[in-house]
Amino acid sequence: MDPENLSSFISDRVLVNGKVVPLTFTRDGKLRWNHDDRRCLNVEKEVLGFTFEGSRIRVNVAVEKRDGILCFANMGGIARQSFVFEPLSEESLTLWSQKLRDYIDSLGRPKRLLIFVNPFGGKKCATKIFVEDVRPCLEDADIQFTVIETKHQLHAKEVVKTLDLSKYDGIVCVSGDGILVEVINGLLEREDWSDAIKMPIGMVPAGTGNGMVKSLLDSVGEICSPSNAILAVIRGHTRSLDVATISQGKTRFFSVLMLAWGLIADIDIESEKYRWMGSARIDFYALQRITYLRHYNGRVSFVPALALKSMASKPFILVNLPVKHAQVNKSPLTLNSLGTLDPMLSWRTCIGGLLADHLFQSGFIMYRGEVKMSWLHPMQCSRTVIWT
Ligand SMILES: Nc1ncnc2c1ncn2[C@@H]1O[C@H](COP(=O)(O)OP(=O)(O)OP(=O)(O)O)[C@@H](O)[C@H]1O
Secondary structure (H helix, E strand, O other), X not given: OOOOEOOOEEEEEEEEOOEEEEEEEOOOOEEEEEOOOEEEEEHHHHEEEEEEEOOXXXXXXXXXXXXXXXXXXXXXXXXXXXXXXXXXXXXXHHHHHHHHHHHHHHXXXXXXXXXXXXXXXXXXXXXXXXXXXXXXXXXXXXXXXXXXEOOOOOHHHHHHHHOOHHHOOEEEEEEOHHHHHHHHHHHHOOOOHHXXXXXXXXXXXOOOOOHHHHHHHHHOOOOOOXXXXXXXXXXXXXXXXXXXXXXXXXXXXXXXOOEOOOHHHHHHHHHHHHHHHOOHHHHHHHHHHHHOOOOOOOOXXXXXXXXXXXXXXXXXXXXXXXXXXXHHOOOOOOOOHXXXXXXXXXXXXXXXXXXXXXXXXXXXXXXXXXXXXXXXXXXXXXXXXXXX
């Protein structure tokens, strides 16, 4: 063994597939070895975890699928693989185990997750997504998890309100945006909300629109897929996400991603009764609402949070304001991704927006509601939920 610098660097000779080859773990987190050809793994990006099997070390990897790579699970562009090597001495095995463990621990990845699976959302395939895409990656990453299948509306919120948060490093929703909103409202309704709000949240798309996870993965140039989403959680990168408080009369609730009031809110909420139609429910109910238009009278006011004076000019979006306004006012969450990322939502939003625009201009709809919004402190989330 030739450890140039034992604190952060190992250069060694190990057994790979019965051949002794040089293996190096570099300071910048790259694992390089020579076998039939030269190989290199970016541990931070590609390695899910390590399994120590007697005198051998198995490196569990998720890489972009390329021709010629043996993969045992294709996850839509991502292949799970493993690479096994055997250090030549006991001392070397101990050193490798320690260095690899220390490196993974230094990345701040979650170790214990609470996972909500909503079997009711989208095409009702959240359980399948969890079993086929999420669980294998969590096992490869050696992450402990507790799974709760939601049984009814607001179930996730009830659980989160009384949850012992010290038991988890994060909460993951295998669902659409609805469960995310429940989790955020549950956290913010707790007495210890200012600490609870720091709990990282992850999203795996298993709903109809999946607007949040689409926005987040798009913001880091990744395709919205369950495998990309869970990899983002495992890598543990976090970034903050703004939350708006909405007060309407005596009701107060918290919002991320988007706020809608008027026509589009009605289409979104009231179309629930046609959920059996799948995503067509939105089109169907939109036509119904457009045919029987309602008047919306009210006043909307925006109150910047005191703690965030600088947010006073922070742009935001009301989906039921005309689209041209909506697109100018980009929120910190790329809210206009609703108009650009999801083709299905895109044209619906545009039609709704154009219609609203027309009616707004003609004075047919007056947006003057008693809705007040203020921005809360940014909250910490894991990369899937804007976490780059
Ligand atoms: N077992 C259940 N039965 C009925 N409703 C449920 C159940 N579990 C959760 N729900 C409710 O399902 C609603 C929709 O969930 P979710 O957001 O995951 O899917 P979606 O509406 O299809 O997707 P999106 O919000 O991305 O369009 C949530 O409001 C949630 O409260």
